[in-house]
Amino acid sequence: MAYASTAHDAHDDHHDQPVKGFKRWLYATNHKDIGTMYLVFAMIMFFVGGFMAMLIRAELFKPGLQLMQPEFFNQMTTNHALVMIFGAVMPAFVGLANWMIPLQVGAPDMALPRMNNLSFWILPFAFTLLLGTFFVPGGMPAGGWTMYPPLILQTGAAFPMLIFAVHLMGASSIMGAINVIVTILNMRTPAMTLLKMPLFAWTWLITAYLLIAVMPVLAGAVTMLLTDHFFGTSFFNAAGGGDPLMFEHIFWFFGHPEVYIMILPAFGIISEILPTFSRKPLFGATSMIYAVASIAFLSFIVWGHHMFADGMPMAAQLFFMMSTMLIAVPTGVKVFNWTATMWRGSLSFEPPMLFAIGFLFMFSIGGFSGLMLAIVPADFQYQNSYFVVAHFHYVLVPGAIFGIMAAVYYWLPKWTGVMYSMTLAKWHFWLSTVFVNVLFFPQHFLGLAGMPRRIPDYAVQFADWNMVSSIGGFGFGLSQLLFAYLVIRCMRGEGKKATAAVWDGAMQHGLEWTLPSPPPYHSFTTPPDLPHQVHL
Amino acid sequence: MPRDCGRWWVDRILPKGFKIEMSMISKWFSRLALAQTALAAASAVAGTPSSLSPNTSNGYNLPLGVTELSQDIYHIHMEVFWICVAIAVVVFGAMIYSLVKFRKSQGAIPDTAMVHSTKVEIIWTIIPALILVVMAVPAAELILKMEDSRNSEVTIRVTAYQWKWQYQYTGAGEGVGYFSTLARESNFARRLGSGIDPNSVANYLLDVDHPLVIPSGKKVRLLLTSQDVIHAWWIPDFGAKRDAFPGFISELWILVHPGSEGIYRGQCAALCGRDHGFMPIVVDVRTPDGFDKWLAEQKAALKPAQTAQVLN
Numbered sequence: 001m002a003y004a005s006t007a008h009d010a011h012d013d014h015h016d017q018p019v020k021g022f023k024r025w026l027y028a029t030n031h032k033d034i035g036t037m038y039l040v041f042a043m044i045m046f047f048v049g050g051f052m053a054m055l056i057r058a059e060l061f062k063p064g065l066q067l068m069q070p071e072f073f074n075q076m077t078t079n080h081a082l083v084m085i086f087g088a089v090m091p092a093f094v095g096l097a098n099w100m101i102p103l104q105v106g107a108p109d110m111a112l113p114r115m116n117n118l119s120f121w122i123l124p125f126a127f128t129l130l131l132g133t134f135f136v137p138g139g140m141p142a143g144g145w146t147m148y149p150p151l152i153l154q155t156g157a158a159f160p161m162l163i164f165a166v167h168l169m170g171a172s173s174i175m176g177a178i179n180v181i182v183t184i185l186n187m188r189t190p191a192m193t194l195l196k197m198p199l200f201a202w203t204w205l206i207t208a209y210l211l212i213a214v215m216p217v218l219a220g221a222v223t224m225l226l227t228d229h230f231f232g233t234s235f236f237n238a239a240g241g242g243d244p245l246m247f248e249h250i251f252w253f254f255g256h257p258e259v260y261i262m263i264l265p266a267f268g269i270i271s272e273i274l275p276t277f278s279r280k281p282l283f284g285a286t287s288m289i290y291a292v293a294s295i296a297f298l299s300f301i302v303w304g305h306h307m308f309a310d311g312m313p314m315a316a317q318l319f320f321m322m323s324t325m326l327i328a329v330p331t332g333v334k335v336f337n338w339t340a341t342m343w344r345g346s347l348s349f350e351p352p353m354l355f356a357i358g359f360l361f362m363f364s365i366g367g368f369s370g371l372m373l374a375i376v377p378a379d380f381q382y383q384n385s386y387f388v389v390a391h392f393h394y395v396l397v398p399g400a401i402f403g404i405m406a407a408v409y410y411w412l413p414k415w416t417g418v419m420y421s422m423t424l425a426k427w428h429f430w431l432s433t434v435f436v437n438v439l440f441f442p443q444h445f446l447g448l449a450g451m452p453r454r455i456p457d458y459a460v461q462f463a464d465w466n467m468v469s470s471i472g473g474f475g476f477g478l479s480q481l482l483f484a485y486l487v488i489r490c491m492r493g494e495g496k497k498a499t500a501a502v503w504d505g506a507m508q509h510g511l512e513w514t515l516p517s518p519p520p521y522h523s524f525t526t527p528p529d530l531p532h533q534v535h536l
Numbered sequence: 537m538p539r540d541c542g543r544w545w546v547d548r549i550l551p552k553g554f555k556i557e558m559s560m561i562s563k564w565f566s567r568l569a570l571a572q573t574a575l576a577a578a579s580a581v582a583g584t585p586s587s588l589s590p591n592t593s594n595g596y597n598l599p600l601g602v603t604e605l606s607q608d609i610y611h612i613h614m615e616v617f618w619i620c621v622a623i624a625v626v627v628f629g630a631m632i633y634s635l636v637k638f639r640k641s642q643g644a645i646p647d648t649a650m651v652h653s654t655k656v657e658i659i660w661t662i663i664p665a666l667i668l669v670v671m672a673v674p675a676a677e678l679i680l681k682m683e684d685s686r687n688s689e690v691t692i693r694v695t696a697y698q699w700k701w702q703y704q705y706t707g708a709g710e711g712v713g714y715f716s717t718l719a720r721e722s723n724f725a726r727r728l729g730s731g732i733d734p735n736s737v738a739n740y741l742l743d744v745d746h747p748l749v750i751p752s753g754k755k756v757r758l759l760l761t762s763q764d765v766i767h768a769w770w771i772p773d774f775g776a777k778r779d780a781f782p783g784f785i786s787e788l789w790i791l792v793h794p795g796s797e798g799i800y801r802g803q804c805a806a807l808c809g810r811d812h813g814f815m816p817i818v819v820d821v822r823t824p825d826g827f828d829k830w831l832a833e834q835k836a837a838l839k840p841a842q843t844a845q846v847l848n
Contacts, residue, residue, distance in 0.1 A: 074812070150765045285652075450599070454807045
């Protein structure tokens with residue numbers, strides 16, 4: 001609290017308050033405003049992508065085509081993935097980084113506020129371009145989010161729009177990543193050495209390097225698609241000396257680190273929340289950091305496991321199998337450390353903790369199926385089946401998305417200064433948890449029984465589990481309205497006033513809790529000392 | 537809603553003083569495993585899968601299949617699955633124990649000194665690494681086996697199109713070739729708003745006009761390529777899946793156990809555009825004699841057809 005009032009007094013008046021009206025948002029340079037915009041944008045995209053998922057599950061409710069043509073179904077699967085990955089999960093993490101990193105490292109704002117503004121405002125244009133393809137001849141892209149040629153080259157007028165939208169998303173991500181790195185490395189309060197930095201900032205630092213490393217690779221891959229389509233090159237065309245398989249290599253060299261880009265910040269969030277509600281420091285904090293770093297390193301040498309059925313050389317199959325299995329080791333260390341954090345703690349089960357515990361269990365299930373998928377011979381059966389769909393949805397929905405929701409429930413009272421309804425938030429957790437399992441668990445069975453992914457219609461023996469899965473899907477989708485309601489209420493300032501520490505047990509776990517709720521417009525104008533009880 | 541969500545959930549599921557008996561759990565698991573293997577074996581013995589099922593899967597697990605590779609895959613799949621279950625029991629057990637035992641509402645006092653232990657961290661790095669080695673060794677052996685396509689007795693060229701398959705026999709069957717597309721009945725029923733109940737169509741979406749015919753007991757090699765986009769040839773019962781790339785050839789081999797003759801079904805397994813869901817693969821496995829007879833018939837029928845082609 002002392003820091004906050006010092007910060008307040010030391011600052012010019014005219015900068016203390018945001019300007020009124022649309023200019024506050026359009027010209028925003030404040031990390032909190034930009035963070036809010038990112039999060040609101042991610043929420044909108046979450047519902048857009050979710051709506052597409054509902055259409056997919058509605059069509060798959062029973063065998064036979066009832067609602068849509070196969071082409072439209074393919075458009076929905078493709079854009080559901082693109083919107084959820086680039087529109088919901090990634091912007092949500094950048095939004096959380098914007099809000100929390102300056103607060104956690106004791107900085108007044110992000111290091112590069114104008115670039116911050118640009119990196120956000122690119123996104124609405126990117127997604128207008130992507131979703132605008134709905135209105136062009138040939139409809140939306142339908143070749144899968146992986147954009148494999150030659151299929152993706154059959155896209156109609158949407159093709160260049162897709163490519164440019166991906167370019168824009170990549171540019172936005174790279175700028176966001178640069179901002180995170182510069183802020184963390186240059187604006188940390190001097191008392192905070194790197195190993196004393198909170199885990200969320202750490203995981204984001206590593207994620208940011210991953211983004212800078214792989215986003216240009218994606219941009220290169222889609223640019224090659226563009227020139228293959230319009231300028232007569234043959235990067236991926238065998239008739240001209242190219243190789244469609246090369247696209248898969250380049251894409252997954254981006255794609256696998258991308259998977260970790262979508263989970264590492266969630267690891268950081270869980271590492272913040274579990275100690276708070278266990279009233280105990282994070283177990284093995286330093287090994288947690290090393291584990292994240294080794295996961296990040298390994299993510300660059302495992303891409304081949306997405307392509308085992310392509311007919312890879314045997315040596316490559318063996319290499320990618322071993323390197324992929326190796327990821328289980330640092331991931332295991334993380335899960336064990338989290339468990340040890342709860343061990344002999346004093347646990348209470350507020351909504352952020354519930355989501356964190358849900359993450360622990362269900363992300364682990366996704367981890368187990370991931371281990372199974374790494375086994376090359378078995379992967380020949382799993383590849384491109386619903387087993388894969390179940391696997392990556394387990395790591396992305398109760399993994400990444402639950403991580404994001406845990407973070408929102410954890411920090412929302414800090415951001416808005418008001419508390420949401422605990423009861424409704426717990427309802428949201430339990431409904432989401434039950435339905436997400438009803439939705440995705442049966443998909444393991446479907447895949448093992450032989451149902452390929454990305455098909456709009458299926459043989460009748462897959463009917464039962466598909467119906468169960470669809471019911472889970474509708475339930476999960478509806479439950480998220482509760483989340484939107486709770487967040488909107490807090491944003492409007494409706495609810496009980498929150499204290500500075502918000503959570504009983506939070507005080508020891510980070511600088512953000514030393515500021516009032518909501519924090520001043522410029523977080524820390526003088527570098528704070530670390531209160532001696534602050535540790536990871 | 538009770539005040540503390542975590543609490544009622546735990547209370548209801550685990551009675552006070554509940555202890556996990558490992559022997560009980562392992563007994564239960566082995567019983568489950570036995571039942572599963574028996575089920576899969578029973579359907580494999582039956583040879584021809586029932587009309588309800590496209591393969592020997594029991595509807596929620598991999599099929600045991602009818603080739604050596606598919607059965608090896610099934611066993612390695614089950615092995616890894618049970619290892620995962622065992623790990624899950626230990627890890628989830630520790631988590632659940634913490635959730636039950638160390639609750640603030642039960643007056644638990646946090647042990648804030650418990651922050652780090654090099655010893656346990658080394659242990660839980662080494663043990664998983666050893667478990668991985670246990671899994672990797674048989675998997676690597678199986679990869680070597682799968683990649684060995686030498687000494688095949690029948691070679692068939694498989695060409696994928698949007699959205700059908702073409703099969704061309706080589707060697708003794710040179711000249712025999714045909715397209716294989718979705719059966720008419722399924723094709724009518726699958727139209728949007730067709731009004732035909734898929735349940736009334738035999739092998740809905742898994743039936744073709746001309747299935748691929750192969751002999752049992754002989755190593756059959758498929759050379760896969762594509763004429764347009766990437767497709768993938770997949771028969772779960774053979775443990776066989778491989779992508780077909782335009783301009784490149786990938787290969788795959790199948791050796792169906794003698795006595796397992798019958799019809800086996802699968803689907804394209806790589807998104808290939810609008811009708812990706814509607815290009816099934818059906819394989820008719822016959823005895824070597826039956827296959828030779830069939831091939832001879834096809835060759836005999838070939839001559840007039842070729843003449844007709846020339847005339848066209």
